[in-house]
Amino acid sequence: MSRFGHSSALWRLLYTYGLPYRGHLAVGLITGILMGGTVFGILRSSVVFFMPLDRVPGLVGKPAATPAAPLATAPPAAAVHTLATPPAPAESRDAKPVDGKLQRLLDWAERLGLGHIESDQRMSARLVFLSVAILLLFIGLRGVATVVNQYCLRWLGARIVVDVRQALLEVLHRQSLSFFGRQDVGHLISRCTYDTARIEGGIASSIADLSAAPFAILGALFFALQYAQANRLNGPVLFFALVAPVLIGPLLIMGRWVKRYSRRALQRVAILVSRFAENLTCIRVVKAYNTEEQEQARFRKESEDYFAMVVKAIVVEVLMGPALELVSVLVVCLFVIVCYVQDVPVSRVFPMALAGFFIYKPVKQLAKVTSTIQRTAAAAGRVMELLDTDTSLPLPDHPVVIPEFRDRIIFDHVDFHYDAGGTQVLHDICLTVPRGSVIAFVGETGSGKTTIVNLLARFYDPTAGRVLVDGHDLRDLDVKSLRRLIGFVTQETLLFNDSIAHNIAYGTPGATTASVEDAARKANAHEFIVAEAKGYDRTVGDKGMLLSGGQRQRIAIARAILKNPPILILDEATSALDTATELLVQEAINRVMADRTVFAIAHRLSTVRHANLICVLDKGRIVERGTHDELYAQGGRYRRLCDLQFR
Numbered sequence: 001m002s003r004f005g006h007s008s009a010l011w012r013l014l015y016t017y018g019l020p021y022r023g024h025l026a027v028g029l030i031t032g033i034l035m036g037g038t039v040f041g042i043l044r045s046s047v048v049f050f051m052p053l054d055r056v057p058g059l060v061g062k063p064a065a066t067p068a069a070p071l072a073t074a075p076p077a078a079a080v081h082t083l084a085t086p087p088a089p090a091e092s093r094d095a096k097p098v099d100g101k102l103q104r105l106l107d108w109a110e111r112l113g114l115g116h117i118e119s120d121q122r123m124s125a126r127l128v129f130l131s132v133a134i135l136l137l138f139i140g141l142r143g144v145a146t147v148v149n150q151y152c153l154r155w156l157g158a159r160i161v162v163d164v165r166q167a168l169l170e171v172l173h174r175q176s177l178s179f180f181g182r183q184d185v186g187h188l189i190s191r192c193t194y195d196t197a198r199i200e201g202g203i204a205s206s207i208a209d210l211s212a213a214p215f216a217i218l219g220a221l222f223f224a225l226q227y228a229q230a231n232r233l234n235g236p237v238l239f240f241a242l243v244a245p246v247l248i249g250p251l252l253i254m255g256r257w258v259k260r261y262s263r264r265a266l267q268r269v270a271i272l273v274s275r276f277a278e279n280l281t282c283i284r285v286v287k288a289y290n291t292e293e294q295e296q297a298r299f300r301k302e303s304e305d306y307f308a309m310v311v312k313a314i315v316v317e318v319l320m321g322p323a324l325e326l327v328s329v330l331v332v333c334l335f336v337i338v339c340y341v342q343d344v345p346v347s348r349v350f351p352m353a354l355a356g357f358f359i360y361k362p363v364k365q366l367a368k369v370t371s372t373i374q375r376t377a378a379a380a381g382r383v384m385e386l387l388d389t390d391t392s393l394p395l396p397d398h399p400v401v402i403p404e405f406r407d408r409i410i411f412d413h414v415d416f417h418y419d420a421g422g423t424q425v426l427h428d429i430c431l432t433v434p435r436g437s438v439i440a441f442v443g444e445t446g447s448g449k450t451t452i453v454n455l456l457a458r459f460y461d462p463t464a465g466r467v468l469v470d471g472h473d474l475r476d477l478d479v480k481s482l483r484r485l486i487g488f489v490t491q492e493t494l495l496f497n498d499s500i501a502h503n504i505a506y507g508t509p510g511a512t513t514a515s516v517e518d519a520a521r522k523a524n525a526h527e528f529i530v531a532e533a534k535g536y537d538r539t540v541g542d543k544g545m546l547l548s549g550g551q552r553q554r555i556a557i558a559r560a561i562l563k564n565p566p567i568l569i570l571d572e573a574t575s576a577l578d579t580a581t582e583l584l585v586q587e588a589i590n591r592v593m594a595d596r597t598v599f600a601i602a603h604r605l606s607t608v609r610h611a612n613l614i615c616v617l618d619k620g621r622i623v624e625r626g627t628h629d630e631l632y633a634q635g636g637r638y639r640r641l642c643d644l645q646f647r
């Protein structure tokens, strides 16, 4: 991904997953603008409080018309000489009659002992009250806007991440099996958990600040500009305009560093997660081979790598705050000097300083947000990369749905290799399997038996040739409808960490307790299940680790029996069973094989001897085919295998 790709990934992620919640975004932005607007309002209505400080000759008593007058819309300087100072008679004569309500308010204030207010001062008192009321109104408005703004945008952040996680699982489900062969599971888990958590934190904390801070800055700046213009403070303003880039420039550079280090830290976290997962999965091997220290040392080294990268990011991040502060203080000092040189009275600069105060916090927020965004962008880049991955097998434009299997399965000159440029695993496989027949594959390990049935379930597409079900190329079929027809007992028995009943019923929605039990009986699993106190409710542990290999295998067979598919694939389905149980399970399999098309793979030839057709595979080629008796009579490879086993 390019240097800028990660930031664009964040915006793309926000756009794609935030679009459905644009209502929340809109409310968040509007309240953000409102917050900025209230800053302007608060500043303007507070100008009045600084007026009594104004002792500059030529200002007092020369309202509106004076060139140095404050904001055009602000109250005339003299009129706001509050309760303490008597106003110039000129203004009190101009004052409009005080209205009834205000009159009552003033009387009330007097009764409370707040002091006597001369009637000729009432005009200025009126303005003060009005200003206070407006100020309170703006502050209240700002409070409400802040609450709504924070709620909406944090909600949005959390919501987006929920959807992103869901999308990640959906994307992973769409990937082909070759994708999972290439990917490290730990890296995937890390992206789906750690990186998304990073995004959630990032969006929740930064988007709220991001929506409000710029508007607050704009509001304050707008006020400052207006005030400056009205008060002939253009010199200092020009100075501000010149130094503002000095403030922002270093922030941008430092933000880029944060992103770079964060991205590298995330890559290292992924390594840690996969090492962790690996150690847990292979715990028996680790213990059996006494490699605990070795594993710990490796983990420590990788953790240190991660730590080093995190520290780099931390250094840049903690430097950002003080750096900003330093620059701000320098700017303020220079500003004061500029004012001094230009002979600007302090009282007139005061509202500007207040504006500066209102700008400072959001600018600081923006500095924090910059680093958060960069960290989030690093995570978003990695997540989007995964979301953009598409290794799914090509879908037909008009998928054919086959509700049932009627006639035959044909392998038509099928070639296959797993990796482009890798060794060819299957060579010119030609097979016709009529409905209701049992076909067996035997052969050395690695000869391609599992690969053939993988192609039948369309876990992969052949690199040449076709696989046809009832005359339809698998590539034209609706994959779901194809897999509905197939029951697969895989070579390594995979169970979910759930109850036995759930594991058997997996993939058969609406299975009843009775039907689950019936399937378990057929798979000769019922007895060992009910021998335990919890019976069918017993949890099987991670990957079924609490069960023995043979027990797991029988649960998997029960699962396939319950699904009751017309095509059954049994890949070494009885390999983990003792001879007595194998006979029982074989008998069960024979029972369910009736009126089913079965692909059976077995190293133990006794289990496949009754097959209608036995194919002997050697290095991906079918070298012999026929029934047991035919092949035995031929005296070839099959005969040799038999003789070895039944010696």
Ligand SMILES: Nc1ncnc2c1ncn2[C@@H]1O[C@H](COP(=O)(O)OP(=O)(O)OP(=O)(O)O)[C@@H](O)[C@H]1O
Pocket: 178, 181, 418, 419, 425, 444, 445, 446, 447, 448, 449, 450, 451, 452, 491
């Ligand atoms: N996902 C994969 N990616 C790359 N190569 C693979 C993959 N799975 C299997 N192979 C290779 O394909 C060849 C055939 O493997 P396959 O699993 O079909 O053998 P098999 O006959 O089922 O062996 P076994 O009896 O040991 O189960 C092997 O050489 C194996 O190394």
Ligand SMILES: [Mg+2]
Pocket: 449, 450, 451, 491, 571
């Ligand atoms: Mg195999």
